[in-house]
Amino acid sequence: MxxxxxxxxxxxxxxxxxxxxxxxxxxxxxxxxxxxxxxxxxxxxxTGRAHVVGLTGAPGVGKSTLAAALARHLRDTGQRVGLVAVDPSSPFTGGALLGDRIRFSHGPVDDGVFFRSLASRGQVGGLSRATGDVIHLLDAAGMDTVLVETVGAGQSEVEIMRYAHTVVVVLAPGLGDDVQAAKAGILEAGDILVVNKADQPGASRTVQELRQMLDLGAPRDPGWKPPVLEAAATAGTGVDELVRTLRRHREHLESTAAGALRHRWQAEEALRQQVLARLWERLKAGGRWDELARAVAGRQLSPGEAAERLLAFLRQEPARPGPAPPGATPDALRFHGT
Known part of the structure; x- marks a missing residue:
């Protein structure tokens, strides 16, 4: 090529x-x-064939190590695995600041694993703006499972829900993650909770506290109660149970209305993000943005008035024709099991 x-x-x-x-x-x-x-x-x-698994949680809980162990275990079962690690951006180049960490932590892999570090480039939510598109590319390339590891930015980590069929929240004992996660709302986003570094003191207490917290709240999916698992990714223990639980959650989504509802919501979110991005680009390129921003700053126009003028400008702009989309297969319209 x-x-x-x-x-x-x-x-x-x-x-x-x-x-x-x-x-x-x-x-x-x-x-x-x-x-x-x-x-x-x-x-x-x-697209629409791969199982997309998001791994999220605070920095230092071992998400990279767990992702590596999970990828190796899935390969042992014959799956092709894509792994996307979203890293903080360099303030100088805009590239992935820690891009090599995923390569060092994963060890030897074969051609059945494809991993890539993406720079978050200031995007909130612990993800990169390109994350969804990269998932589609890995899916189309034949990956059976796509693992997405987020930056670990805190409350906005729930953004992973926009992309993943199954969200795995990774925590560790002794870091205060149980309390912080409850405050941040990460627990509500999780389909599976994993207490990593379970060979360290305090792991059992953390597991118990998490289960109690889950009992107090209403589950996001009434048909699925998020399990709390223990793992020690460095030793490879607990990964087989995580793989089995991922499989159970996928089967749950395929056999209930929850999967269709989640897929529809994610499709609407993807469409909303694309509309907002394109509107922003066209507004900035239209030549009126700077003029109206100065008018708002000078109190000559209110923000609402300026917004109406920008929208009026878009209404006068001719639509941009695009090529007719090819015929979509049923797999592109629903969460599809292989």
């Missing part, structure tokens, strides 16, 4: 499982290459 690949060529490579094409496609969407939208349009009907 030449460096001047067209979107259709790159999409063909991704769908064929070409790792070089997949790596370049991820770079395209992360850097907002002019051909990225066309690339994503071509691969999107081929």
């Amino acid at each position: 030449t460096r001047a690949a067209r979107p259709d060529q790159l999409a063909e490579g991704v769908l064929a499982g070409d790792r070089r094409a997949l790596a370049r496609a991820i770079t395209w969407v992360e850097n907002r290459h002019p051909g990225a939208d066309e690339l994503l349009r071509r691969i999107y009907p081929h």
